[in-house]
Amino acid sequence: MREAVSDRLTRGLTIVGLTGGLALIAFVSLDVDVLLEQQSAQVGWRGEWLEIAEHVVLPLILLMLPMYLGIRLVVRRSLEPLSASARHIDAVKGTERGFRLDTTGFPAELLPFADAINNLLGRLDDVAHRRETAAAEAAHELKTPLAILMLELDRLGGPDAARLKGDVKEMSRLLDQMLLTAQVDAHATAPVPLxxxxxxxxxxxxxxxxxxxxxxxxxxxxxxxxxxxxxxxxxxxxxxxxxxxxxxxxxxxxxxxxxxxxxxxxxxxxxxxxxxxxxxxxxxxxxxxxxxxxxxxxxxxxxxxxxxxxxxxxxxxxxxxxxxxxxxxxxxxxxxxxxx
Amino acid sequence: MRVLIVEDNARLAGLFARGIAEKGFAVDRAGNLAHAEQALRTATYDAMILDLGLPDGDGLAWLRANANMLDLPILVMTARDALGDRVAGLDAGADDYLVKPVDIAELAARLRALLRRPGYRNAPVMRIGDLQFDTAGRTARNGERDIELTRREADLLELLMRRAGTVVNKTAITEALYSFEDPVTPNAIEAIVSRLRHRLLAAGAGEVLITIRGTGYMLRDQAR
Structure with a gap:
């Protein structure tokens, strides 16, 4: 199981809180020791500790639950933009070329990640687009000599020319299929809306x-x-x-x-x-x-x-x-x- | 019939020009969009053949931008099949499209079909082989033999002749022959086709009206 950031934050803050509480108790016990020196003879060390338990430990224990819940709430709210953008990505997945993460409302710490993802999306779109245009240009370049060949064969005439014209058509068909393959690949990389x-x-x-x-x-x-x-x-x-x-x-x-x-x-x-x-x-x-x-x-x-x-x-x-x-x-x- | 060819490859343009000139068209050539605009301003053309990949711009964008200026049938030629060019070309205002490489017979047949389309400077009499249809007088003849036609049979023959060599589906036929209010029974079209077929056969035109089962009908283009 992968560790969640929210769990780590909660654990860390809980430890900090507990350490603070313990430090407070230690400090108070020392302090009370000095303050109540004259009384200590009367009440003894047990009375002293009862006093501390009543005024320090009890409030701390009572505060612990609300503080824990508060920490969870704050942590969750701070991380909300992350899950919101994840839902956003999920909702449009695979349907649109040109899709980018909306970074408004993103916390400053998360911006580099969002930007990195946006850059990656941009590069994917770019690859897909280049693939399509490169294939289209290649087709244009190759089809022109084929078209010339076809017309020259037309001018020659005769059964040989007719057979060769069939070959030219076949070459053209294969070229179309290669083009189609390039287009499907580009679509698989970064789809355009259906x-x-x-x-x-x-x-x-x-x-x-x-x-x-x-x-x-x-x-x-x-x-x-x-x-x-x-x-x-x-x-x-x-x-x-x-x-x-x-x-x-x-x-x-x-x-x-x-x-x-x-x-x-x-x-x-x-x-x-x-x-x-x-x-x-x-x-x-x-x-x-x-x-x-x-x-x-x-x-x-x-x-x-x-x-x-x-x-x-x-x-x-x-x-x-x-x-x-x-x-x-x-x-x-x-x-x-x-x-x- | 005067045709403008817009194609940047000089050798290809020359071969196209010579080829269709031999089929009876007068041909001018333009190597780019600027020259094409100039030619269109100085002369009147019956049709234009436009290659999409031109040195001074994208043919489709140019078509879209000049749609209202271009009142002549346009045959778009593209190197790219299956890349959306066909639909994009027709959307941009082209009347037909061809994928390179093409032979002259096919190019000439498509040009003739384009010139039969309605809405442009049409010859009043359409001809396909021996078959003739006078669009003004609504009369037809095959060679020397007159073909007697009812109004709907004449409408159907005109539609099929204008689009000879291509399949016209039943929806298109129904839309062309009947107005919205007219009740059309499913067999009405079939009955008209059948009568027209008999009349064509009787006039010696042969089996030119072909049924494409499940979609529609086609008039064979003998020039092809």
Whole structure:
């Protein structure tokens, strides 16, 4: 058990009080000795001590309890700003970037600690922010040559150029996923506030975005809104996770096949495809593994699920698989009960 | 159709300009926001392609600051997907967004789709492949064959043609076809779509009206 400052203070003050009391008794007994020298013959040393007990020891004993309670009260009140700020930190934990301790009303002795914590919070925010901007800048720098490459291939034309354009698109996709990873990491370091999002609307948005692409590949996406729940989310991150899952589903589904995107029951986003389905172990491997060491890794699909899983984790939800139904499911927490 | 490309990488801007010029657009180039403002003051453009990372400022902030001055469709181009740019771009007043790298066919298709959007200097007659719709006369034809349409069928065809190549969900269709007071039965939209599909087929337009089950409908953009 860790020792509390309040206990140490109480103990110390009690010892000081007791020592003072004892010193007082010693002093009084000496003093009385001198004062009552002539009487001492009459009353004797016993009478002398009775006198001291009545006028000094008794009041001291009577005072002890109120003094002890007083000490506890003063100690507790002096330490109150500390517990108040702890409650303050607790109330906003993990939800806001840019959060700092409010040091007004802080006792002078505690200010250095509060400032140190604020500096640390500032550095964390800074790291998170720098991480996001660095990734964004890297993407910008790398995407420009890719864009040029794409247009030069356009000008060349022919089947070779078409194949190479596919490679350029794949490189761009991997770059997007690296960016997304950087963003999730930054969010885990210092989160930005989540917003209330309709799961079904976000899912429909993803379907609307991907349906024409599916059509071009001769596949179909079917959307089914079984239930429409609200969730707390960072919209673009959740959207990216959903999109990754639907894209994976499209990749696993043969031409003329159908990918079902289902929302509900509850706060669930489900993607059912016509691929072989993933067992829990396979999903776990995909989520944990680096893409390069993944034996199931086909054409860059490996990185997706680990990112989806991390996104859903920072949202307080989970990524599950139902192999029998060939479904991958995102389960999100109820916004009323979620602790992010 | 005159288009302004705002892109700081000269080589990329040149390739874009040449590519869409071959698709029948007249193209001007600006390397930064100052040049873009100058170009917008001196000439009239039908659309603008705006790269977000420019040397003299953030494209989104510029869009937001000049929203009332910019009365032309804007296609934002960004290097960053999934970083909130899409939503931020549309919020700032962009009409559509594309993530680099893009090929010319896609860029041209998006530009054409933008120019079909309502609210700007529209051509009175929209064309997608052989399919034509006269927005003033509310008449449609496929090649030489007239397509007879009721008022709601015409409204639906116009909506789908303006957003050809993208999915229009049932909510958007209901809002476009009916006023608030109109009672709309769940099957009303489906019935109108089905009638329109038959008319398009009868006029030889083929299977261009596609159902995206669970969300809405899409008119295939043959130019794509």
């Amino acid at each position: 917003e209330m999002v309709s799961l079904a609307e976000l899912a429909e948005d993803v379907v609307i975005w991907l349906a024409p692409i599916a059509l071009e590949q001769g596949k179909e996406i079917v959307f089914d809104r079984i239930e429409s729940g609200m969730v707390m989310a960072r919209r673009e991150l959740l959207r990216a996770a959903m999109r990754n899952l639907v894209e994976n589903g499209l990749r696993a589904t043969p031409t003329k096949g159908t990918v079902f995107v289902l929302v509900g029951p509850g706060r669930q986003f489900r993607v059912r495809d016509e691929g072989p389905g993933l067992t829990a172990e396979q999903l776990d491997r995909r989520v944990r593994r680096l893409p390069r060491s993944d034996p199931d890794h086909v054409g860059g699909a490996g990185m997706g699920l680990s990112i989806v899983s991390r996104i859903i984790t920072v949202h307080g939800g989970s990524l599950q698989t139902i192999p029998k139904q060939r479904e991958i499911v995102l389960v999100l927490p109820d916004p009323g009960t979620s602790e992010v």
